[in-house]
Amino acid sequence: MSITYLEAIREAQARALKEDDRVFIYGQDVGAFGGAFKATKGLAKEYPGRVLDTPISEDAMVGTAIGAAIEGMRPIVEMQFADFSSVALNQILNNAGTHYWRTQVPCPITVRLPSGGTKGSGPFHSQSMEALYAHYPGLVVMTPATVEDAYSMLLEAVSLDDPVVFCEHKYLYYHLKADALPTESLPTGKARIARAGRDLTIVTYSAMVHEAIAVAEELSRDGFELEVVDLRSVKPLDTETVLASVARTGRLLCVGESFPWGGTNAEVIARVATEGFHLLDAAPARINAKDTPIPYHPNLWEAHRPNAKSIAARARQLLRE
Amino acid sequence: MSITYLEAIREAQARALKEDDRVFIYGQDVGAFGGAFKATKGLAKEYPGRVLDTPISEDAMVGTAIGAAIEGMRPIVEMQFADFSSVALNQILNNAGTHYWRTQVPCPITVRLPSGGTKGSGPFHSQSMEALYAHYPGLVVMTPATVEDAYSMLLEAVSLDDPVVFCEHKYLYYHLKADALPTESLPTGKARIARAGRDLTIVTYSAMVHEAIAVAEELSRDGFELEVVDLRSVKPLDTETVLASVARTGRLLCVGESFPWGGTNAEVIARVATEGFHLLDAAPARINAKDTPIPYHPNLWEAHRPNAKSIAARARQLLRE
Amino acid sequence: MCHSPEVKIICASSALTTKLRFMLRTAERGANKVETKRAPHERYLEAFRWMLRARTFEDKLASLYRGGLISGGVYLGRGQEAVSVACGLFLQKGDILAPLIRDQGARMVFGEPLLDVARTYLGSKHGPMRGRDGNIHRGRPAEGCMAMISHLGAMVSVTVGALMAKRFKGERDFVGLTTIGEGGMSAGAWHEGMNIAAVEQVPLVVVATNNHYAYSTPNEREFACHDLADRAQGYGFEGCSVDGTDLAACLDVIGSAVKRARAGRPPQLVVASTLRLAGHGEHDDASYVTPEIRKESFAQDSLKRAEAFLLESNLIDPATLETWRDEAAAEVEDAVATAQKEPAPEAETEDWCALSMRHLVDQPA
Amino acid sequence: MCHSPEVKIICASSALTTKLRFMLRTAERGANKVETKRAPHERYLEAFRWMLRARTFEDKLASLYRGGLISGGVYLGRGQEAVSVACGLFLQKGDILAPLIRDQGARMVFGEPLLDVARTYLGSKHGPMRGRDGNIHRGRPAEGCMAMISHLGAMVSVTVGALMAKRFKGERDFVGLTTIGEGGMSAGAWHEGMNIAAVEQVPLVVVATNNHYAYSTPNEREFACHDLADRAQGYGFEGCSVDGTDLAACLDVIGSAVKRARAGRPPQLVVASTLRLAGHGEHDDASYVTPEIRKESFAQDSLKRAEAFLLESNLIDPATLETWRDEAAAEVEDAVATAQKEPAPEAETEDWCALSMRHLVDQPA
Ligand SMILES: Cc1ncc(C[n+]2csc(CCOP(=O)(O)OP(=O)(O)O)c2C)c(N)n1
């Protein structure tokens, strides 16, 4: 048996629906159709009345989920693409994100964002928005990189009493496979050493974990052992694991698919620079996407986001410093 | 004669209206009423038909400005409070921010955000949102700290061919005064050495510049000379000036009023750590607001954002390292 | 949760003369429709007394504000008490109220303790918002009263969600009521909320008050339709208009809308017409309100109108009215005095946790 | 900018028998109203020929997609050609068109070169979007054709702003037309755009097509009102409905709406009824469309209907139709062949500048 990242997301939702009466799924085309990416395939039939198609109203989809969560439900909202969450951002940041702090009543919603770039998708179907959500208080922002994490973290997202923005990567949907669903997992907030190493630490998350691992494998043929830290959630961000890794390697390269200004890379470097300055043997480095909208054409798209080639080049350079 | 930060904003708009037919002002209550903060006082009368009240429709206010800009106008949109721009964010990021890159037709809008905290304003009338806008490509994000910059940068914002998010600080509106309007200014993208020093660099912007200067003055009584860099615009961010300052002082403290995760502080530290690592004699440090919504009560509010006291304490600690 | 103040009946039932019957016609119609167990004059008196309390409290808030005793803004519902009290009066425990800026009346009737108001405005540590949020941004969601965010329009869909949750949980006989100003009706969030309410067919009542201004902005720059109530049919709501200065009409129309929603009819939109008889906030002298508009019939003070009716029709005597006033003032003074004695929140003891799951808090150095 | 293809008149004027006059009744009415300089049958034929071209191009796009020659999605307006062509046909140079997903027709009629379509879908470096954006996300704003963003509803207010700019600049006699699907009418941005259009009283026409699905979502889960055209009055628009499968009716109703907007009447909303005769995109087999719905009268193919009418009424003979088809196919093949020969954009020569003011670009290391 083999299961994809996308199937893991479907299975997690199936299990959440099965085990917890409070769960319902709310989103455009998630019902009989099973969602634009089929992440809810078959669920409407298995759980009648609990997997509901919505109008094209991202603000109201999240607002509705917030109201339901306040009243004790555990809604999962699917955005058709992460990019469209820009029109739900106010409800996510200002309503869900502030609710517990203001009222002491928790607001356990999960907002699923099919994120990240794929070929030919262009500026409005490719975005990685974790930085917007992580910047504001009151939200947990998950960025699973593996089939196992897609499954277990989504289950955990639903079980947490706080609002979770769940950034699942579209590129991994079909590309990534595992043998089976996991039976245990790290808790939210713990990063994972995706590959152990000693010469350089790559801190990354989501689809870029796999690029980083490919680079580590490539460079290991030249005798360099790169450690790859998969953040798993960018908020909370596991500073401890990152620092421990940098303590081992002395070198830090941050890799992320989102835009360069601010964001996870900047945050990780800021944490290491402020809290682990003496651990660094060389200047830390980062690779982001470029500071333009995400291009439609595959030629441009490949160059816009970091990839194994650009990461490897930067890693080699950093190893020489 | 003396002129406040707020009056400077009014005067810049008056001059823009006077000198450029393409300029019009669009926002809630900006007309006869002169705006919630009186930043457009008298302008509707002086420039009939060019200072227009809008419905409570932030998305459409910005959308309208975008359409007008594409057709050759230079609209200035006033958000009543920065916080409400969350519902215009999609138009700002995805429409204005991508327009030039996609079509080669520039989109010269200026969106004024009355930003930042004041006592008793609470979670939804106090936000500093520059990090959200700076993260995305295609926007210039200005954060003037002085009366002079409020004036000259707003004029420059209107004259630039690209969309500008103009973060003006409400706390400075009445508190800050200058003798006269400036006749010249630094260009956009150039940071300003607000105070020269040799022992430590504080990189900051907007209202926090004044807290930093107060700290510098306090510490100079103990023999420490702090340099204060006022970024002026957080995007573009003047890495060169920052690095040159850190080269002089060897120590970096970043101060910002927005939330801790990501944002300007993280970006500045990331740039210095990656591009000027060897310039640092000690780990860089940062002070942000806390990671909760901005509290209503003055007691909590004072503790939530950085202030001269907390900055001084951190600076002293950093000077000992 | 409709905590009714003890209503002293001054006129015996027999005193309901033909003349009074005629004068109460409208109220009665309303009352019949909402299946009240009380006679219409009782309902009217009860509502009036709530209006008096709301006004009394808000007058006090205004004076505290003028005295510099309140941080931040003070936003009053002066003139809108009839609408607002009617919004609260037909709700019961298990219902949802999502109030907005000018809903002192509805909040109180729905069960908000006076002390909540005082504590929130005065920043007491013991208030429901514990100094974290202030003024109108208060609520007790666990008791069905939502805590609004400022962004107008956002609370409609939240109310829809709360009602869906009740349906999921198998509750019965509930309704939700939320309010909006005519200005907020231009917000995209409001539209999405209205549409999704109709799609989900939840028992929702949306009471919109056109008080003719959004801050300083007059209707001409807010919308261009002939009648805001016409928006109802575009969503599949049932809609109607009401004179927001006429308490009997408000009780009738809003009561009926609540009843229809509770009975499973489509969502309800009521558009009330009033004038905001205060500044946008107490910092605002509302000098932009033209003298002409102050002469319009929608510019009447609903409280004065109700009072005049009650006195004129001998449903209440001046002495009782005085007693009610005094009682309201005493209650308010009491709440304010209590809150004023209470400690303010302190930064040192504040836990600065935006998450309920403390172990997930990530406050970097 | 209404580039009309050369219309060969097959029937002499005299051939317009009473029977044809009757059949063309609707088209005629429309044509009279829009002050066309052409006789109604000419307008109809012209529109039909545009429909044919649009369909021909879209069929080609579908086959390129199936052949794996297009990156990303392909979104067709199949079945909606009558509405879309009518949207373009009454616009002129100086007007604004803000098209959406299914507007191949309107775009072409308004003057978009076929090569723009081919270049954008095939990612030619020479296309208007130069490979930076693709498929339907194309436009030439400098020539009045806006380049949509994906977020539904966002383009209404953009069109309003462009019209305000024209008014500011003293231009005259212009209109703007933008389109939306019934699904996009649930978006908050759409509501804000509609409302602000009415407040600003710009000469705007909004043509909504209810093609009964938003992706897979049927009307029942999109809205709950009886008739979407009823939304018009809630905004202060003038509104009407039209059978989107009937070309003559589309020409009449949309033409009249454009004329009214141009004449200074309030903004116009037209709601057309059709069925989407394709998947949401070409990746989608639309298997969720029920057989019952395919039998509805709104499920007719507007192109086939127009063609049948023309043949039946001898307004065109089969041979001419064949010629037109061949000509359309040749034009399309030509555009596609040209675009296919052109270079793709390359990362090395792309300047990666999101700002027009190059010195403000801030691309950190
Ligand atoms: C989305 C949004 N934009 C702007 C504001 C600022 N604001 C607060 S109240 C108000 C006027 C509201 O007018 P209306 O809805 O008519 O209510 P009223 O104050 O008249 O009761 C405005 C513009 C806001 N709260 N939310």
Ligand SMILES: Cc1ncc(C[n+]2csc(CCOP(=O)(O)OP(=O)(O)O)c2C)c(N)n1
């Ligand atoms: C705000 C927003 N949410 C979601 C989407 C994704 N999306 C693209 S087209 C579409 C369906 C549109 O339906 P409709 O408006 O009826 O137009 P049609 O496709 O039927 O022509 C959806 C959901 C989007 N483009 N924008």
Ligand SMILES: [Mg+2]
């Ligand atoms: Mg109002």
Ligand SMILES: [Mg+2]
């Ligand atoms: Mg549709």
